[in-house]
Amino acid sequence: QLVAYEVKRMRAEEGNKQKILRHIKELAEKLYKNENPYPAVTMHKVQKPTEGCHLRLHQKPFPHLDEGTVQWIIDQATAKLQTAPPAVRVEKKCMVPSGPPMAAIMERNGNALANSARRLEVVRNCITYVFENKMLEAKKLFPAVLRAMKGRAARHCLTQELNLHVQQNRAVLDHQQFDFVIRMMNCCLQDCTAMDEHGIAAALLPLVTAFCR
Numbered sequence: 786q787l788v789a790y791e792v793k794r795m796r797a798e799e800g801n802k803q804k805i806l807r808h809i810k811e812l813a814e815k816l817y818k819n820e821n822p823y824p825a826v827t828m829h830k831v832q833k834p835t836e837g838c839h840l841r842l843h844q845k846p847f848p849h850l851d852e853g854t855v856q857w858i859i860d861q862a863t864a865k866l867q868t869a870p871p872a873v874r875v876e877k878k879c880m881v882p883s884g885p886p887m888a889a890i891m892e893r894n895g896n897a898l899a900n901s902a903r904r905l906e907v908v909r910n911c912i913t914y915v916f917e918n919k920m921l922e923a924k925k926l927f928p929a930v931l932r933a934m935k936g937r938a939a940r941h942c943l944t945q946e947l948n949l950h951v952q953q954n955r956a957v958l959d960h961q962q963f964d965f966v967i968r969m970m971n972c973c974l975q976d977c978t979a980m981d982e983h984g985i986a987a988a989l990l991p992l993v994t995a996f997c998r
Contacts, residue, residue, distance in 0.1 A: 904933040912946045944988040963998040
């Protein structure tokens with residue numbers, strides 16, 4: 786809905802901090818209501834008897850319960866439940882228009898794609914240098930590769946490239962090569978998000994067991 790309706794409004798508000806804050810507040814309230822549709826229900830806590838209380842001499846006998854009163858309380862509760870609204874909120878389905886194309890929103894981030902392509906190129910080059918045993922070149926690119934692992938595309942690229950080298954039977958490495966590969970994998974896993982668990986982390990699993998020295 787934001788993408789469909791609010792882009793113009795956001796652009797109009799760009800210079801005005803107060804309007805932006807008000808907009809964020811409105812959004813926050815909507816999100817909060819969506820997550821917490823019902824007010825919190827207070828629970829009645831029943832206190833547990835203390836330890837050793839059954840050993841006391843002055844125990845009061847349990848009072849006789851009046852059957853009529855108990856039945857009246859049960860009937861009251863049943864009547865309340867019957868008139869209560871259903872516990873499950875019915876979702877209203879609605880069609881949201883697709884809104885402006887993504888390019889219109891991303892135009893300010895035009896460099897993002899170019900940067901991403903450069904990062905992937907750095908990852909590929911570094912891995913190639915490692916497997917060609919050009920360690921000096923690999924060492925120069927290595928810090929940039931570790932920084933690139935913050936991006937999902939770079940993490941995906943790493944798994945694909947390493948997989949290609951395994952298929953070319955280049956899984957047996959010398960100490961320095963092995964160290965570079967393991968550090969890249971480790972950094973990739975540390976930067977993984979929950980979304981990557983079944984994609985990137987799962988793709989790395991067979992690779993972790995494939996490379997050896």
